[in-house]
Amino acid sequence: MAGRKEFTAPHKFGLEVIGPFQTAISNVSNYVSGFWGKYLALLDVRNENEQLRQELQKYKIANIEYREALATNVRLQKLLELKESLPPPTLTAEIIGKDPSLWFRTLTINRGSSDGVQKGMPVVTVEGVVGQVLTSSPNYSKVLLATDPNSAIDVITQNTRVQGIVKGLGREAFALHYVLKSAEVEKDDYVLTSGLGGVFPKGLMVGKVSDIQKSRRGMFQNIEIEPAVDFTQLEYLIIIMKKYSLTED
Amino acid sequence: MFIVIFLILGILILVVQTTFLQLLPDWLGNPDILFLLIVYISCQTEILAGAVIILLLGLLMDVFSGVFLGLYPVIYLLVFAFIKGISRKVALNEFAYQVPLAVISYLLVCIFMFIFSNSLAPDSPPQWSWGAILLQLLMLAVIGAPVFGVFDSIMNFYRSTSASGRFIGSKISNRFK
DSSP states (O other), X not given: OOOOOSOOHHHHHHHHHHHHHHHXXXXXXXXXXXXXXXXXXXXXXXXXXXXHHHHHHHHHHHHHHHHXXXXXXXXXXXXXXXXXXXXXXXXXXXXXXXXXXXXXXXXXXXOOGGGTOOXXXXXXXXXXXXXXXXXXXXXXXXXXETTSTTOEEEEEETTTOOEEEEEEOSSSOEEEESOBTXXXXXXXXXEEEOSTTSSSOTTXXXXXXXXXXXXXXXXXXXXXXXXXXXXXXXXXXXXXXXXXXXXXX | OHHHHHHHHHHHHHHHHHTGGGGSOGGGOOOOHHHHHHHHHHHHBOHHHHHHHHHHHHHHHHHHSOSSTTHHHHHHHHHHHHHHHHHTTSOOOSHHHHHXXXXXXXXXXXXXXXXXXXXXXXXXXXXXXXXXXXXXXXXXXXXXXXXXXXXXXXXXXXXXXOSOGGGBOOSSSOTTO
C-alpha cells in the first residue's frame, strides 16, 4: 500500500513560505562555507608564500654574497698583480674610516707601525696613486689622499715629458703646478710619478690632463688633472714599504 | 661620569660619521652630528665640564680628520666660547634657538678652518666650497631638532639617575633672575 506522497495545499504553502528562507540561509551558509574554505586555503597559500619568500630572500642573499665574493676576488686578483709588479716589499691594507670633514681628505687603514708602516710611505691601488701615510699607530695608520690640498707629488707627463708638482684641490681633481707657459702640455696626456722627491717610485699613474689654461699673468700654466683613481670607490690599498721615509722629521 | 658619558657618545658618533655615514651619496652630504653634540654641550653644560669635553672631542677629531694637530680643539673651544657668550644674553635651552645657533656656529667653524688652514699652510690653501658648506648647513638644520631631542633624552636620563648634576646647567632654573 502506497502512502500519501502528494503535498496538500498547506504543505505546499509551508514549502513556499519557508523555501525562500532556506534558499537564503543555504546561500549564506554556502557562501560562508566557501569563504571559510577559501580562507583556510588562503592561509595555506599565505604560509607557503611566506616560506617561498623566505627561500627567495635566502637565495637573494646567497646571490649577493656570491657576487660580492666574485667582485672581491677580481679586485684582490688585480691588487695581487699590481703588488707583484711593484718594488718589494708591499703591504695590503683595508680602509676602515674616512675623513668626515669638508676640508681634508684622509683615510684610516688597518695597518700600523707594528706591520712596518711609517710616515711618508706611498699608498697606491691598481688604478694609480692614492696618497701617502701621514701618521701611524701600532695597528692603524692615517693616509693623506693625493686630493688633499696639503698633498704634493712630483710628476711628469707621459708624452711631452714635462715635469711639475701635482697638488690636491680638495675635490676629485688635481692641479699641476709649476709648469712654465713655454712648456708643451697636451690634453688627455697621462701624468705619472717622476720618481723625484724620493716618496713615490717612478712611473705610477696619477691621472690625465683634463684642462689647460694659460692666463696672461704669471709664469705658469693652470693645468687640471683628472685622477686615475676613483677616490669614492676605494676599498683595498697597497702600501709600498720603504725602509726610510724621506718625509720623516 | 658626565664627561665620560658624553665622551663615549662623541666616540660613537665619530665612528658612525667616519664609516656608516660615508656611504651616503655625495648629493646628500655627510651630516656633522659630532658638531651638533658640541653645540648641545656648549648650550647645556657649565663652563668647566663643557670645556673639558669639547677639548677631548676636538683632540679625538684631530685623530680622524685633518692634517694639523690642535686645529679642531682650538676651533671647537672658540665655538664653545662663542656660544657661552651668546648664552649670557639668550636662553639657549630650547631647540628653537639651538638649531639656528648650530647653523651659525658651523659657518663660524668653516671660516676659522679656512683662515687657520690658510695660515698654517699658505702654499696649500683649502678650497672654499659654498655648495658643500650650504649642503652641510641644510643638513644640520634638518636633522638638528631630532638629534638635539636624542641628546636631551640622554641628558635627562643622566640627570634622573645621577646625583652629580651640579656640573650640568639646570634646564628649569632661571639663569636671568
